[in-house]
Amino acid sequence: MSSRHAALVLSGLLGLGALTALSPAPAADRLRVSASTDPQLRVRTVVAGLENPWDVQPIGNGDLLVTERDRARLSVVRDGRRRTVRFPSRRVWVSGETGLMSMAVDPRFEQTRRFWTCQGWRSGGRHDIRVSLWRLDGDVRRARLVRHVLTGLPTTSGRHGGCRLLLDTGSRALFVGTGDAADPANPRNLSSLGGKVLRVHRSTGAAMADNPYADAPDRRQRLVFTYGHRNVQGLAQRPSDGAVVSVEHGSFRDDEVNALSPGADFGWNPGPGYDESVPMTDQSLPGAQTEAIWTSGTPTIATSGAAWTTGSSWGAYGEALAVAALAGERLLLIRFDAGLRQVDVSTPEVMRRYGRLRSVTSLPDGDLLVTTSNGSNDRILRVSPR
Numbered sequence: 001m002s003s004r005h006a007a008l009v010l011s012g013l014l015g016l017g018a019l020t021a022l023s024p025a026p027a028a029d030r031l032r033v034s035a036s037t038d039p040q041l042r043v044r045t046v047v048a049g050l051e052n053p054w055d056v057q058p059i060g061n062g063d064l065l066v067t068e069r070d071r072a073r074l075s076v077v078r079d080g081r082r083r084t085v086r087f088p089s090r091r092v093w094v095s096g097e098t099g100l101m102s103m104a105v106d107p108r109f110e111q112t113r114r115f116w117t118c119q120g121w122r123s124g125g126r127h128d129i130r131v132s133l134w135r136l137d138g139d140v141r142r143a144r145l146v147r148h149v150l151t152g153l154p155t156t157s158g159r160h161g162g163c164r165l166l167l168d169t170g171s172r173a174l175f176v177g178t179g180d181a182a183d184p185a186n187p188r189n190l191s192s193l194g195g196k197v198l199r200v201h202r203s204t205g206a207a208m209a210d211n212p213y214a215d216a217p218d219r220r221q222r223l224v225f226t227y228g229h230r231n232v233q234g235l236a237q238r239p240s241d242g243a244v245v246s247v248e249h250g251s252f253r254d255d256e257v258n259a260l261s262p263g264a265d266f267g268w269n270p271g272p273g274y275d276e277s278v279p280m281t282d283q284s285l286p287g288a289q290t291e292a293i294w295t296s297g298t299p300t301i302a303t304s305g306a307a308w309t310t311g312s313s314w315g316a317y318g319e320a321l322a323v324a325a326l327a328g329e330r331l332l333l334i335r336f337d338a339g340l341r342q343v344d345v346s347t348p349e350v351m352r353r354y355g356r357l358r359s360v361t362s363l364p365d366g367d368l369l370v371t372t373s374n375g376s377n378d379r380i381l382r383v384s385p386r
Helices: 003-013 312-317
Strands: 041-050 053-060 063-068 073-078 081-084 100-105 114-123 126-136 143-153 164-167 173-177 196-201 224-227 232-237 244-248 256-259 303-308 321-325 330-336 342-346 357-362 368-372 378-385
Touching (some): 041 063, 053 378, 063 114, 100 164, 114 143, 143 173, 164 232, 173 232, 173 244, 196 232, 256 303, 312 330, 312 378, 321 368, 330 357
Parallel strands (some): 053 100, 232 303
Antiparallel strands (some): 041 378, 073 081, 114 126, 164 173, 232 244, 244 256, 303 321, 321 357, 330 342, 368 378
């Protein structure tokens, strides 16, 4: 992370310690709709006939790269038609919430042809979750493994597998949001890669030199950027200042949007026995726990992927966090001020017609791509402000 970028992130996120003490919005305001300023949206189907698409990313020339979790299928969509990419799907470990999940695409993709995936993986009769770097052939028909960048992310049954990727715009870092694998020992154990946001070099998987625990004796701890997470489903970086937020599933309450800062503890501690009645951010724990900047309250709506909106056509929601909800079957547009304090929330009615929503991707022209996750005949939607 460059010194200027680090300063922007730290000033935006840490201020004078404000985020640690920041209280979440009152329960009545967490899902409040600002009808007077709701953006008018146009929604079109880009492609249908998918099954639980987990992520979609543009790769240039109007082409899209798509992952489907349970099929472990990688596809290219061009002009509304899907084509399977040759990819070692049989090596992908699929169980419960784990399969072929998030992607990140090299900003210089036209030159490098490189992209990253996060997936369950079979190796020597065992399985883990890992982040892998691939190269897509010029004819977009085959993906070849360059290397596994990060291995050993914990699994149990496949529950709480995470796993969201985000390339940092200000450095060579790759953020990796992980789940706790439904293991109470993982979230606050700095030697475990579960229940964390990790920050690694995008090509090598090594810890970034300015990570908060970069000098720790334990190699795994060096990778940790934040900890105390339950199941990170979304990561998004605000264009104006580089601030990074995570989105994660709550238990029976309090899905969260969290503002990430180096070394922050977000207070999920369900042990012993994986007791999900504990608070998502447990302030009774030793040390300082960082409160969420938005929570769903009770019950959860299973928030998932997220991206920041861009462009003047979004009007009052020109830099809002667009968050997909699975159980809630909606798209939330959450506005924050410069200090990442919640201003209001819009839930456009037109986005309540497509069932469960999984991922959100921001396109260069300001449109959003949103994937549905209903299990059959799923779609990629293009959402345009108008």
